[in-house]
Amino acid sequence: MEQTVAPSVSFEVDRSQYKHWKLSIDGHIATIAMDVREDAGLRPQAYKLKLNSYDLGVDIELADVLQRLRFEHPEVHAVVLTSLKPRIFCAGANIFMLGSSSHGFKVNFCKFTNETRLGMEDMSATSGIKFLAAVNGICAGGGYELALACDEILLVDDGSASVGLPETPLLGVLPGTGGLTRVVDKRKVRRDLADDFSTLTEGVRGKRAVDGRFVDAVYPTSKFQEAVAKHAQALAAKSDRPASGPGITLGPLSPSIDGDTIHYKYVKGTIDRARRTCDLTISAPDSPQPQSGDDYLKAGDSSWALRAFREFDDLLLRLRLNEPEIGTVIVRATGDADAVVAVDQVLHDHASHWAVREIIGLIRRTLKRMDLTSRSFFALIEPGNAFAGTLFELALAADRAYMIDHPDEDNTIRLSVMNGGAYPMSNGLSRLQVRFLGEPESVDEALAHDGPFDAQEALDAGLVFSAPDDIDWDDEVRMAIEARAAFSPDALTGMEANLRFAGPETMETKIFGRLTAWQNWIFQRPNAVGEKGALMTYGREGRPQFDFKRT
Amino acid sequence: MISAERIPNNVGLSSDKRLLRALEHWQPAYLDWWREMGPPGFQDSHQVYLRTAVSVDAAGWAHFDYVKLPEYRWGIFLAEPTHDRRIGFGDFKGQPVWQEVPGEFRNQLRRLIVIQGDTEPASVEQQRSLGAHCPSLYDLRNLFQVNVEEGRHLWAMVYMLHSYFGRDGREEAEALLERRSGNDDTPRMLEAFNEPIDTWLDFFAFTMFTDRDGKSQLLSLSESSLDPLARTTRFMLTEEAHHMFVGESGMGRIMERTCQLLKQSGYSGDVRKAGGIDLPLIQKFVNFWFSQSLDLHGSEVSSNAASYFSNGLKGRAEEDKFDDDHVLAANMYMLDMIDDSGRIIRQEVPMRNALNEVLRDWYVGDCQAGVDRWNKRILEAAGMSDRIALPSRKFNRKVGVYAGRHFDPFGNQLAPEEWERKKYEWLPSPEDKKYLHSIQVTPVYKPGQFANYIAAPQRGINRQPIDFEYVRTEA
Numbered sequence A: 001m002e003q004t005v006a007p008s009v010s011f012e013v014d015r016s017q018y019k020h021w022k023l024s025i026d027g028h029i030a031t032i033a034m035d036v037r038e039d040a041g042l043r044p045q046a047y048k049l050k051l052n053s054y055d056l057g058v059d060i061e062l063a064d065v066l067q068r069l070r071f072e073h074p075e076v077h078a079v080v081l082t083s084l085k086p087r088i089f090c091a092g093a094n095i096f097m098l099g100s101s102s103h104g105f106k107v108n109f110c111k112f113t114n115e116t117r118l119g120m121e122d123m124s125a126t127s128g129i130k131f132l133a134a135v136n137g138i139c140a141g142g143g144y145e146l147a148l149a150c151d152e153i154l155l156v157d158d159g160s161a162s163v164g165l166p167e168t169p170l171l172g173v174l175p176g177t178g179g180l181t182r183v184v185d186k187r188k189v190r191r192d193l194a195d196d197f198s199t200l201t202e203g204v205r206g207k208r209a210v211d212g213r214f215v216d217a218v219y220p221t222s223k224f225q226e227a228v229a230k231h232a233q234a235l236a237a238k239s240d241r242p243a244s245g246p247g248i249t250l251g252p253l254s255p256s257i258d259g260d261t262i263h264y265k266y267v268k269g270t271i272d273r274a275r276r277t278c279d280l281t282i283s284a285p286d287s288p289q290p291q292s293g294d295d296y297l298k299a300g301d302s303s304w305a306l307r308a309f310r311e312f313d314d315l316l317l318r319l320r321l322n323e324p325e326i327g328t329v330i331v332r333a334t335g336d337a338d339a340v341v342a343v344d345q346v347l348h349d350h351a352s353h354w355a356v357r358e359i360i361g362l363i364r365r366t367l368k369r370m371d372l373t374s375r376s377f378f379a380l381i382e383p384g385n386a387f388a389g390t391l392f393e394l395a396l397a398a399d400r401a402y403m404i405d406h407p408d409e410d411n412t413i414r415l416s417v418m419n420g421g422a423y424p425m426s427n428g429l430s431r432l433q434v435r436f437l438g439e440p441e442s443v444d445e446a447l448a449h450d451g452p453f454d455a456q457e458a459l460d461a462g463l464v465f466s467a468p469d470d471i472d473w474d475d476e477v478r479m480a481i482e483a484r485a486a487f488s489p490d491a492l493t494g495m496e497a498n499l500r501f502a503g504p505e506t507m508e509t510k511i512f513g514r515l516t517a518w519q520n521w522i523f524q525r526p527n528a529v530g531e532k533g534a535l536m537t538y539g540r541e542g543r544p545q546f547d548f549k550r551t
Numbered sequence B: 001m002i003s004a005e006r007i008p009n010n011v012g013l014s015s016d017k018r019l020l021r022a023l024e025h026w027q028p029a030y031l032d033w034w035r036e037m038g039p040p041g042f043q044d045s046h047q048v049y050l051r052t053a054v055s056v057d058a059a060g061w062a063h064f065d066y067v068k069l070p071e072y073r074w075g076i077f078l079a080e081p082t083h084d085r086r087i088g089f090g091d092f093k094g095q096p097v098w099q100e101v102p103g104e105f106r107n108q109l110r111r112l113i114v115i116q117g118d119t120e121p122a123s124v125e126q127q128r129s130l131g132a133h134c135p136s137l138y139d140l141r142n143l144f145q146v147n148v149e150e151g152r153h154l155w156a157m158v159y160m161l162h163s164y165f166g167r168d169g170r171e172e173a174e175a176l177l178e179r180r181s182g183n184d185d186t187p188r189m190l191e192a193f194n195e196p197i198d199t200w201l202d203f204f205a206f207t208m209f210t211d212r213d214g215k216s217q218l219l220s221l222s223e224s225s226l227d228p229l230a231r232t233t234r235f236m237l238t239e240e241a242h243h244m245f246v247g248e249s250g251m252g253r254i255m256e257r258t259c260q261l262l263k264q265s266g267y268s269g270d271v272r273k274a275g276g277i278d279l280p281l282i283q284k285f286v287n288f289w290f291s292q293s294l295d296l297h298g299s300e301v302s303s304n305a306a307s308y309f310s311n312g313l314k315g316r317a318e319e320d321k322f323d324d325d326h327v328l329a330a331n332m333y334m335l336d337m338i339d340d341s342g343r344i345i346r347q348e349v350p351m352r353n354a355l356n357e358v359l360r361d362w363y364v365g366d367c368q369a370g371v372d373r374w375n376k377r378i379l380e381a382a383g384m385s386d387r388i389a390l391p392s393r394k395f396n397r398k399v400g401v402y403a404g405r406h407f408d409p410f411g412n413q414l415a416p417e418e419w420e421r422k423k424y425e426w427l428p429s430p431e432d433k434k435y436l437h438s439i440q441v442t443p444v445y446k447p448g449q450f451a452n453y454i455a456a457p458q459r460g461i462n463r464q465p466i467d468f469e470y471v472r473t474e475a
């Protein structure tokens, strides 16, 4: 089968034009109902999205729905995830889409869907929005993984509805969005039962599903809606979100795109195709910013903290999916560093306000997205930079930070309260903690430092990698970037992913570090994608033929 | 204890510990199901003149006697084995057939068997109200014959589950008795088996068209590489033939009566005024049940169908009549598909993916032969110019590429409004159903008598006279 390059994908969705989901809100409960349009996939000629199977387009809409619930609907305290298709909840990622996608696309697709599922768990843990999967039909593979991302799973007991992870027996791959990890880590299913479960093409239903802890409860069809409503109310009752609006409406970002430059209000990206780099600049606030939670509400989607990181997030996603050959991202922060520190102080002081909490959450998830982006990031800290507080997290997230030690011009960085743990990485630690894993005292020293760090101080404190002077700077930086660009992109991806996440494991790190890595390996192997591989023969030319050597 | 004697069989039941243990639990549950969901009012106080299979040879498979329904001897039979049978199609073609289920295909096979098994008790449940409205004792007996044999077909599938699928199989066998046709909480698996069949015209059309889908499926399963499954289904086909006879002759007798009534009125009157069923109404039932049964064959393009064939689990009907390599690795099939703008386009798809449609081809041919017989032997013979016709395959479909769009019986696409306006010209309307209910209010329980809307059959069952007391109340 030929592998098609995906068309350029946009991650912005017009909320009035969801194709695959129906959002309805009743009191404190939002219902997100899956109703995938078969003929409205991203590549409708190549595959049909049958049985509520999904592709990236479906998931982009889901991510958008979730984002809008966070910001636009403070009155929503719990979400019911269900399906409008009779007897089908969701059949998972579309197999023919996977079979006809390039490796890079598959990896990015899985990464994005993983981030969206983890985003749901993030909402449950930090936003006061709990999730209930109302599984009203067959729920397989990615469908079950979607349910697993919810706090509770209710399954209809009609003799046919089941939950299952048939990837291994049916397709010769793994469930790609955290299914295996969540079964044992989150739902704490016993290992041998999980092993059996993961080899069943048909999954389990009814009492067996409850006994194995694969779902929380089953109800007959006639009682199902009532049970769903009851459980959803109970979940909603745990929320600390406000009883009613207003929320913050998220308008379109509308970047202007001119050739290889994309320009948002605070973020700008310029691609240099010859060097395979992207110059990414994020600028500090240039106008008065909100001073309280209610100010943030009034500012809507125009506050710098919200706007700048939405833009940054969008740019990261576009880079990942649409620009696979741009291997190195050169990050700069420019503008008034004091303004960033001032914003940080307000965010910190009003962190218990729901809207501020959401903005901090959005920044946290965006920074995680950067951690998980398989590109080399180099931060360049030059005079006029705004690497302070929240923006300094970008330098901490980068693989290396270079800072000019300039004899004549002022060039400093600053930390703020927000560097002390407001934006944990997926392993649960702050970027400073991960950076100084071998010297924990350095975290407190850096945070206790009074005022800005000049280049020498930053170097001494271990906050930057290198501090060349103005004479060496150009060459030093140029050579670092050129050397980087010459390495094997695969080795770099693996190397960076291994170095970025020192410290403890969490379910999240396992999903990306173990599950995804294995899945990506399997996706490359002839047993999956060779001419007679399981993914290629599925539903087409008979049985797969395996090379039975274990690796 | 299970008595192998009460359960006629040729599978060595009395020495089969596994099967005995499984039936120990299942058989009482089956009888409970039969009492609860079988024909109400005819369980204990009636004797029915029924055919029971007591062995698979010519003398044994049709043993006739009076029997109370719950005492019917449901048995387990496999057709005689074929010596050195080889797999006839798919990727394993030419290898010896399997006597045990290969672990690799266990799930797929189980699913095929469960889906087939689920339809058998479902139809008994669907038809349970008909006994109180029968047009004759002859027809009542035929209804019960179909019912007990559908029960036996359930036994046949349960035998497969018990013998070859371990604990999962036993659980599935239990679940077959727990689902209920038309019940919102525990519906039967296929949609067509959740609609009640509450008029006799529905019953005859169902046995004509939907039991014939059963025949399609059984024919394709009788090709299976799993030899016991092939042999079980081959024996079921002999019984299925009678069900289709009931359907075809039942509808034929209604047409015959309609012709008589028309003739009596000088071909001018409204047949309904004379208590008959007009031909256009019969045509509507043909349209409805035929299209419903087309859906049961599944989607035109299906990866499941491809995989069932490749793996040798389910062949084409009468596989050896196909003049090709029976592997179909590179063969293509032309199909009417619908493009994004809704236009019909001819499109080539890999044959393996089109096997549902191939089976549907066989099915349509088999239905057409039955319709031709009606037209020739009844309508033409009565000097009528009207004919019954099968609607287009695109008409009234809920499954497959034509689902979600509207077509008239000739295959012309219609706008949704037009369909809404015209659908009752082609499908039974609530008024039509009301009329049919009105003519079957009073059941006919007197030997030799027939309701006004249906002609007597040509001959009785097992050479008995037509006025034989096919169902008698126990003295």
Ligand SMILES: [Fe+2]
Pocket: B120, B149, B150, B153, B214, B240
């Ligand atoms: Fe049957």
Ligand SMILES: [Fe+2]
Pocket: B150, B211, B214, B240, B243
């Ligand atoms: Fe039948």
